[in-house]
Amino acid sequence: MSPDRNKTEQRRPDWAALAVAVVLAAIAAVIFIDVSRLKGTGGYSQVGPATVPDWIGFALIGLAIWTVIEAFRGDFPTRDKQEIGPVVWIVAGLVAQMLLLRVAGFSIATGILFGLTAAGFGKRKLWITIPLGIVVCLFIWLIFAGLLQLALPAGPLERLFW
Amino acid sequence: MSTFEFLLQGLASAAQPINLLYALIGVTLGTAVGVLPGIGPALTVALLLPVTYRLDPTGSLIMFAGIYYGGMYGGSTTSILLNTPGESASIVTALEGNKMARAGRGGPALATSAIGSFVAGLIATLALAFIAPYIVKLALVFGPREYFALMVLAFVTVSSAFGDSTLRGLTSLFIGLAFSVVGIDQLTGQNRLSFGIPDLLDGIEVTTMAVAMFAIGETLFIAAQGNKGPETVEAVKGSVWMSAQDWARSWKAWLRGTAIGFPIGAMPAGGAEIGTFLSYATEKRLSKHPEEFGNGAIEGVAGPEAANNASAAGTLVPLLTLGLPTSATAAIMLAGFQQYGLQPGPLLFVTNPQLVWGLIASLLIANLMLLVLNLPLVGLWVKLLTIPKPWLYAGILLFATLGTIGANPSVFELGMLLTFGFLGYVMRVLGYPIAPVVVGLILGPLAEQQLRRALAISQGDVTTLVQSPIAAVLLILAALAFIIPLILRIRGRGEVLSQMAASED
Amino acid sequence: MKHFFLASILAGALALPAAAADYTIMAPAAPGGGWDQTARTMQTALQQEKIAGNVQVVNVPGAGGTIGIAQFASQQKGNPNALLVGGYVMVGAILTNKSPVTLKDVTPIARLTGEYEAIVVPASSDIKTIGDLVAKLKENPGAVSWGGGSAGGTDHILVGLLAKAAGVDPTKINYIAFSGGGEALAAILGSQVTAGVSSYGEFESQIKAGTLRLLAVSSDKKIEGADAPTLKESGFDVVVQNWRMVAAAPGLSDEQKKAVAADIEKLAQSKTWQEALKTKGWTDTYLAGSAFDEQLAKDISATDLVLKDIGLVK
Numbered sequence: 001m002s003p004d005r006n007k008t009e010q011r012r013p014d015w016a017a018l019a020v021a022v023v024l025a026a027i028a029a030v031i032f033i034d035v036s037r038l039k040g041t042g043g044y045s046q047v048g049p050a051t052v053p054d055w056i057g058f059a060l061i062g063l064a065i066w067t068v069i070e071a072f073r074g075d076f077p078t079r080d081k082q083e084i085g086p087v088v089w090i091v092a093g094l095v096a097q098m099l100l101l102r103v104a105g106f107s108i109a110t111g112i113l114f115g116l117t118a119a120g121f122g123k124r125k126l127w128i129t130i131p132l133g134i135v136v137c138l139f140i141w142l143i144f145a146g147l148l149q150l151a152l153p154a155g156p157l158e159r160l161f162w
Numbered sequence: 163m164s165t166f167e168f169l170l171q172g173l174a175s176a177a178q179p180i181n182l183l184y185a186l187i188g189v190t191l192g193t194a195v196g197v198l199p200g201i202g203p204a205l206t207v208a209l210l211l212p213v214t215y216r217l218d219p220t221g222s223l224i225m226f227a228g229i230y231y232g233g234m235y236g237g238s239t240t241s242i243l244l245n246t247p248g249e250s251a252s253i254v255t256a257l258e259g260n261k262m263a264r265a266g267r268g269g270p271a272l273a274t275s276a277i278g279s280f281v282a283g284l285i286a287t288l289a290l291a292f293i294a295p296y297i298v299k300l301a302l303v304f305g306p307r308e309y310f311a312l313m314v315l316a317f318v319t320v321s322s323a324f325g326d327s328t329l330r331g332l333t334s335l336f337i338g339l340a341f342s343v344v345g346i347d348q349l350t351g352q353n354r355l356s357f358g359i360p361d362l363l364d365g366i367e368v369t370t371m372a373v374a375m376f377a378i379g380e381t382l383f384i385a386a387q388g389n390k391g392p393e394t395v396e397a398v399k400g401s402v403w404m405s406a407q408d409w410a411r412s413w414k415a416w417l418r419g420t421a422i423g424f425p426i427g428a429m430p431a432g433g434a435e436i437g438t439f440l441s442y443a444t445e446k447r448l449s450k451h452p453e454e455f456g457n458g459a460i461e462g463v464a465g466p467e468a469a470n471n472a473s474a475a476g477t478l479v480p481l482l483t484l485g486l487p488t489s490a491t492a493a494i495m496l497a498g499f500q501q502y503g504l505q506p507g508p509l510l511f512v513t514n515p516q517l518v519w520g521l522i523a524s525l526l527i528a529n530l531m532l533l534v535l536n537l538p539l540v541g542l543w544v545k546l547l548t549i550p551k552p553w554l555y556a557g558i559l560l561f562a563t564l565g566t567i568g569a570n571p572s573v574f575e576l577g578m579l580l581t582f583g584f585l586g587y588v589m590r591v592l593g594y595p596i597a598p599v600v601v602g603l604i605l606g607p608l609a610e611q612q613l614r615r616a617l618a619i620s621q622g623d624v625t626t627l628v629q630s631p632i633a634a635v636l637l638i639l640a641a642l643a644f645i646i647p648l649i650l651r652i653r654g655r656g657e658v659l660s661q662m663a664a665s666e667d
Numbered sequence: 668m669k670h671f672f673l674a675s676i677l678a679g680a681l682a683l684p685a686a687a688a689d690y691t692i693m694a695p696a697a698p699g700g701g702w703d704q705t706a707r708t709m710q711t712a713l714q715q716e717k718i719a720g721n722v723q724v725v726n727v728p729g730a731g732g733t734i735g736i737a738q739f740a741s742q743q744k745g746n747p748n749a750l751l752v753g754g755y756v757m758v759g760a761i762l763t764n765k766s767p768v769t770l771k772d773v774t775p776i777a778r779l780t781g782e783y784e785a786i787v788v789p790a791s792s793d794i795k796t797i798g799d800l801v802a803k804l805k806e807n808p809g810a811v812s813w814g815g816g817s818a819g820g821t822d823h824i825l826v827g828l829l830a831k832a833a834g835v836d837p838t839k840i841n842y843i844a845f846s847g848g849g850e851a852l853a854a855i856l857g858s859q860v861t862a863g864v865s866s867y868g869e870f871e872s873q874i875k876a877g878t879l880r881l882l883a884v885s886s887d888k889k890i891e892g893a894d895a896p897t898l899k900e901s902g903f904d905v906v907v908q909n910w911r912m913v914a915a916a917p918g919l920s921d922e923q924k925k926a927v928a929a930d931i932e933k934l935a936q937s938k939t940w941q942e943a944l945k946t947k948g949w950t951d952t953y954l955a956g957s958a959f960d961e962q963l964a965k966d967i968s969a970t971d972l973v974l975k976d977i978g979l980v981k
Contacts, residue, residue: 016592017592020333020592024333024336024337027337027340030355031340031343031355034354034355034357035343035354035355038347038350038352038354043349043350043618043841044617044618044621044622044809044841045349045614045615045616045617045618045621045622046617046622047613047614047617048350049347049349049350049352049354052343052606052610052613052614053343053354053355056336056339056340056343056606057340059336059339060336060340063329063332063333063336066329067329067333070329075327075329076592076593077593079591079592079593080387082386082387082591083385083386083387083388084386086382086385086386086388087382087385087386087587089385090381090382090385090559091382091580091584093559094378094559094563094576094579094580094583095580097563097576098573098576098577098580099573101567101571101573101576102573102742106564106567110560110563110564113556113559113560113563114556114557114559114560115556117381117552117555117556117559118552118553118555118556119552120385120552120555121385121551121552121555121556122551122552123552123553129556133556133560136560137560140560140564144195144198144564144568148191148194148195148209148210150195150201150209150568151568151571151691151723151724151725151726152564152567152568152571153567153571204697204698205698205726207698208698208703208707208726211707301853302853302856302857303857304857305854305857305859306843306854306859345729345730346730346764347818348817348818348844348846349818349843349844350818350844350979351763351764351817351818351819351844351979353764353765358767360730360733360734360737360738360766360767360768361734361737361738363729363730363733363734363764364728364729364730364734365729430849430850430852430853430854480849480853484852484853484856484873489849492849493698493700493849494698494703569726570726570727570728571725572727572738611846615843615845618812618841618843619812619841619843619859619860621809621810621841
């Protein structure tokens with residue numbers, strides 16, 4: 001972030017920052033709408049369940065306006081280019097784990113997460129990484145669920161051992 | 163002096179070889195479970211308590227103390243090395259600790275954390291033994307308005323974790339505050355922002371948010387840099403041990419952290435996190451190297467870690483003197499004590515001196531054992547950083563989700579982990595700091611509830627907030643902490659400081 | 668012969684799980700609370716008495732147990748090895764949170780333990796009897812602040828019932844909800860609130876040490892060792908018991924339900940359980956079968972009424 005570049009881009013709006021402002025305003029709107037049904041239940045304290053959320057909402061609106069101003073002044077730091085591929089791999093791993101956890105048990109679900117995360121970082125040989133992950137996870141399952149009684153969901157694989 | 167005799171007697175029985183072995187087992191088990199992100203000391207102790215039932219009272223008390231301190235300490239290691247706080251009290255540790263680890267100073271960071279925990283644990287346990295009755299009187303003076311003032315002070319200190327932009331720091335904080343109102347309102351039982359989803363009724367779990375924002379957000383961010391980032395982290399630059407300068411900068415931070423953490427831990431609604439926030443802010447204000455904060459300042463690890471452990475001992479003050487379980491961990495300990503025939507309460511020190519002093523002696527032994535176990539392992543732990551990126555981050559995600567699943571095996575919780583992880587990633591890309599979000603989530607409900615309780619008791623009279631001397635002093639401190647940096651900045655000195663901080667990048 | 672052989676294998680296969688079923692007990696609360704302790708005590712007793720093989724405890728904390736029960740009802744349907752711990756607090760929480768999943772969506776098995784409530788003031792207070800406190804309440808309901816557990820919980824319900832019995836508008840009570848027993852107790856000891864409400868066991872050691880004054884208890888008959896009248900004796904027709912129960916999954920066959928009920932009955936009578944009750948100071952209020960179902964229905968309708976009176980349920 002060299003100051004020269006900031007100058008040349010000065011009057012151009014920073015679209016990402018504008019998007020942040022919109023999101024902040026949207027959060028505020030959701031808060032206002034949701035707590036509007038709670039008005040007048042404050043009891044003796046005058047400050048009811050809706051009061052503090054309202055304050056937070058107003059502050060978010062203020063921050064949204066401030067963000068818009070800064071976006072036009074170009075005060076945000078420049079961003080490095082992001083590579084989308086690895087992010088997709090890892091998010092896919094987390095989603096797979098979430099969906100498979102109940103059905104396939106801890107080891108298989110988490111083993112897949114392990115393999116896909118490694119793929120996100122460049123190890124794309126899934127037929128090696130996923131089985132490796134499953135073995136590691138099974139070992140961990142045996143220690144934490146088997147010996148230390150931590151409640152980790154069991155699947156077909158775990159039932160073979162316990 | 164009978165107090166002293168009891169303590170010596172307790173120490174003598176705790177120092178028998180077989181009991182030392184139990185302490186070692188307890189510390190190891192506690193660390194092993196406590197190291198999982200999202201599993202704090204409360205769940206660790208609850209899980210492992212049955213293990214201790216099979217031993218005689220002395221042995222089980224010692225193993226229990228080991229599990230407790232081990233669980234407390236476990237969270238810091240992952241905070242420092244992997245930027246994945248194990249529990250809410252070690253979030254602040256991740257701020258400076260992980261920066262140090264990245265710069266090849268993971269060894270000193272782990273060492274100052276271990277030694278700081280030991281020093282704080284030692285002083286705080288001794289304080290527990292000798293001044294608990296006085297501390298507890300002070301703690302009971304704290305009512306809702308005093309807590310509210312304390313929270314205001316804590317809020318002001320958050321600004322020290324804002325990074326270089328006030329706008330983005332404040333935005334992060336208010337995003338955290340917005341998340342903090344989700345769930346059932348404690349005081350009226352009404353739902354807020356839960357949109358009919360039962361899993362949201364209890365609000366957003368702080369540990370889930372912290373693990374997601376730090377561990378998953380960070381993993382996504384590093385992955386998205388492709389091959390641009392540094393290949394592997396250099397695990398050790400310079401010595402793996404603390405240098406003379408590290409010692410010189412750490413010891414005062416340890417003592418200050420202990421002084422802050424112990425009384426706050428003793429307060430029934432204080433909470434270990436608050437102590438770590440205040441300690442971090444104090445160290446940043448007092449440091450001769452403020453420019454290093456945010457880039458790996460050793461004081462920023464030493465102080466909060468000491469505060470964290472001191473407040474763990476502080477929690478025992480109301481528990482042992484009044485029978486008040488003031489945290490989930492304390493409530494489980496209460497259950498544990500009952501197993502040994504202890505009935506915590508105001509008469510405990512009188513009716514059961516042997517067991518109480520046995521427990522305090524056990525805590526001292528466990529504390530020492532923790533240091534013995536962990537210092538030699540520092541060299542091994544930092545080697546973790548040399549694991550090639552694909553395996554390291556696959557492992558981080560494995561353990562991060564393992565902790566969340568173990569604490570609450572629900573698909574919804576994993577969904578939150580993913581959502582907040584992605585949010586953490588986007589915020590990193592846009593240059594927003596992460597810590598204020600988590601801090602807002604922790605402080606928001608505390609401040610709101612105490613404010614509303616105070617006002618309900620006074621039937622809506624706002625002046626009640628400043629009518630108590632303690633509350634007034636705390637609010638004045640908060641105001642000063644807010645105004646003085648502003649004045650400094652206006653006079654131009656802050657300008658220089660922030661320039662220096664910026665040029666470090 | 669061949670048939671006999673097959674039949675005996677089948678019988679063996681069927682009998683095996685019945686001989687020592689594995690259980691997963693859900694405690695719909697954070698570690699450390701009453702439900703968690705109940706679940707973990709059950710775990711120890713079931714295993715030690717060899718009533719069950721492997722027993723696990725799962726914590727699903729939050730919202731007075733409504734999050735746990737929602738998860739339990741949807742995920743464990745038809746699973747005879749799943750148990751849920753719950754109690755009176757859950758009844759109130761289901762109503763206040765308008766939870767779509769209620770106790771009707773699980774299979775209640777038995778009530779296990781119970782605790783009675785106590786009303787206390789700090790020792791330094793000028794209030795000496797429950798009569799003094801109620802007089803103050805009648806004079807200015809807002810000036811009497813009550814410290815207790817979560818909004819809509821047992822403590823809150825007791826205050827609402829007492830106000831109603833004393834002829835005070837229950838919506839006017841100034842109830843201050845604290846999170847967790849320790850925090851409420853600290854506020855009472857520190858005289859931050861006028862009076863405190865919680866289970867008797869929670870206050871017992873303080874009362875004995877003379878730091879709290881016991882005004883009344885919520886039981887039917889006097890509590891042994893407690894030097895205070897019941898609310899009933901003081902002229903307020905209020906009895907509240909904070910009980911804890913165990914439920915099984917929905918959609919069980921009658922046989923499966925019977926097997927679980929039999930295991931729980933064995934548990935309730937076992938030596939380990941009885942000893943645990945003693946060390947923890949819990950009262951054995953074991954009640955099962957249709958008697959329990961009736962009691963449960965009665966409690967639910969009474970609670971609904973009082974929560975409407977307080978204004979928490981509309």
